[in-house]
Amino acid sequence: MTEEIQENTEELQENNEETPEENNSNETPSIEDKPQEEPSTEENTSTEDKPQENASTEEPSTEETPTEEPKVEIERKLVVPGEIIVSAEDHLPGDFTRNENGQIMANRYGLAETSSRVVRIIPISGVFEPRRGNTIIGRVEDINFSGWLIDIGGPYSAFLPLMECPRFINRNNIDEFATIGDVLTMKILGVKKGSVDLTLKSRGLGKLEGGRIITINSHKVPRVIGKEGSMINLIKNNSQTEITVGQNGFIWVKGEADGERKAEAAIDLISRESTASGLTEKVEEFLKNYKEGEN
16 A cells, blocks of 8 residues: 555656646747737838828829819890890890890990890990090190190090199199190099099009000990900000000000001001901901001
């Protein structure tokens, strides 16, 4: 019996000695597994890059959304007094038109223009009708102690008072500022029966030195100016001239002699073809092919 007990105790001792080794072997892998977590951090960095890729894809979306301003279509046609232009149901009467029995009718001979539901007539004949605020060009035809008598065309007499000049002028030397034959650009201050009062108290007004004066029918001035000044700027750029347009039909042109003649020829074309469609293209082609003596 004693031998068996000794054998059992020896086995137990052997087992106890083996278990720490097994435990150590089991624990070491757990310690060695910790460094294996490093690849996970690399995966995280790759995921952090994803928002940058999304940001780069979002940039073109903001650039690819241009907003286009709606174009306002303007329709024009030649009409005579009393002619029905359009129904008043969807339109409003403007200059030289009236609403009669639900119809917009013409009061003047000219071009009917429809823009943003408003119908107006651009007259192409008749005398100049002065209005307060009009910018006009005139020529001094007489002087008295209180100002200048100005020729602005038409049946109206116009007067520029001394007090409407932008600086002090000695009454004894009034002709030093402007004398007979001088050309000035002015504004209409007021309109009375048969007479017009003028002023120089505004920006861009004053004496026009040199150059030449071209006279057209005042009702054709809008065609010479064009939409937002497009026509007059076309003439300026192609003739290399300075041009000032008076609403009374007086146009001042200054530049080299050949440029002045080119501008005058273009203005004459507009005056003759004021009712034609595609007028801008005609003038553009005319200026491109202009040769003095052939037009």
